[in-house]
Amino acid sequence: MYEPEHDALTFHVLGTATPQGSGRVIRGVLITKTPALSYWRSQVAERGERAMLDAGLDTLDGPIGVGLVFRLPMPATRPAWQRALGQLPAWRRPDLDKLERAVLDGLTDGGVYRDDGQVTRLTATKDEHAVGWLGVSVTVWRVPMPEQPPRGRRPSAPRVLP
Secondary structure, three states: OOOOOOOEEEEEEEOOOOOOOOOEEEOOEEEOOOHHHHHHHHHHHHHHHHHHHHHOOOOEOOOEEEEEEEEEEOOOOOOHHHHHHOEEEOOOOOOHHHHHHHHHHHHHHOOOEOOHHHEEEEEEEEEEEOOOOOEEEEEEEEOOOOOOOOOOOOOOOOOOOO
């Protein structure tokens, strides 16, 4: 996983990670949230807000990096030798991108950053675990911006090698 170069905020959200799909239309009404998704996003928002308060941080501006490590339950149908390993890559549903979407929106709801469009770096993994806590470990960091050159000096264009 990408390690942030600068100070980072890390916290855990315990519970069953719930994916956020694109929504569906039922009787002419667009449905985007289920009760399970609403609960999961509220948990992410609460933990994110609490972590920001504990760190003495305000809502982050500018480019943001986010690292997510999902710990999903290992199905009881896994063979005993796989369960004995304790951890396996989660190569089945839920889709990783939909798990990410729910957490990124929850972080916006919790005021960690203003909009998930600020996220310019995103790394995520999902594994199944036979024992231990379930949920997601979240790391958020500011992505450094290049410094502005002194007034009157323009940076030269990169040289192209033949």
